[in-house]
Amino acid sequence: MDVLLAGGTGFIGRNLCSELTDRGHNVTALARDPDPKELPDGVETVMGDVTAYDSIEPAFSEQDVVVNLVALSPLFRPSGGDEMHDRIHRGGTENCLRAAKNNDVDRFVQMSALGADPDGSTHYIRAKGRAEQLVRESDLEWAVLRPSVVFGDGGEFISFTRKLTPPVVAPLPGGGKTKFQPIYVGDLVEIVVATIEDETHTGRTYDIGGPQVLRLADIAKLTRNASGGSVSVLPVPMAAAEVGLKLAGLVPGSPLGADQYRSLQLDNTTDDNDITAFGIDPAELTRLPAYLGVDET
């Protein structure tokens, strides 16, 4: 198959490029500044910005499947302001859908995120939710994947947790009780490949979680243990964390703001893990402690 990965040079995209080329697909990665040296041999690269339709349209020609992986990280305040989430996630998806339709692309796979909601409480969650709506309203053969946080080499979730967690004593908002269901990038890639190759997934939206639910405090301890240290969590009341992060958001150049505080209050788990739709038993998935090479908490 000819597969276009919009955002194919990112964390999930690079892993997907490897798996798809190994399976004999012709892969093109589109990004604003793609570097072919960072991608597996045989992957074509195309320069384009999803917020500028004319810059991406030619890349959609002759493609069988498009996977939209374009991202603006929710973990840090965007330098162009919070509205960038709408421009890139919703507006970018709108442009990708239009380019796919104009080029008779058969299938469109949207990488969304667990909790995406057009009326959600952060710019990222709302933009992802509105992008999903556009995908479902399109005439294309679509599928939507909504993973919890993803870990693996080159991913930013673990390094972000390390930043939040200084050695010895870590002041975490709400005592780090917020829950996540981290999934290993290699396991997620298997699911994306199945969605690309198997048309029975058309018209489906899947909530995707990893094999275990971990609190932020658990993840903080695991990541510190992995660096040979340990940490005690010092609970910071949510209200104090809100003030701190809002103040940080007002400081020019500060990477955290009010949206990051709100995200840290939202559990990111699913009771109905749709990975079973791919014939995968959650018990077979890679666990975060095993990936980090440490004991379970």
Ligand SMILES: NC(=O)c1ccc[n+]([C@@H]2O[C@H](COP(=O)([O-])OP(=O)(O)OC[C@H]3O[C@@H](n4cnc5c(N)ncnc54)[C@H](OP(=O)(O)O)[C@@H]3O)[C@@H](O)[C@H]2O)c1
């Ligand atoms: N990683 C996670 O934990 C996680 C969890 C849930 C959902 N997701 C979703 O999974 C998808 C992929 O995430 P990821 O972690 O792989 O993201 P990532 O590493 O940040 O990669 C983002 C990709 O998008 C490209 N990009 C950004 N802005 C662009 C623009 N305006 N036009 C064209 N390309 C642009 C980037 O390349 P350039 O900067 O060179 O343009 C890069 O290739 C996203 O939809 C994300 O929301 C990720």
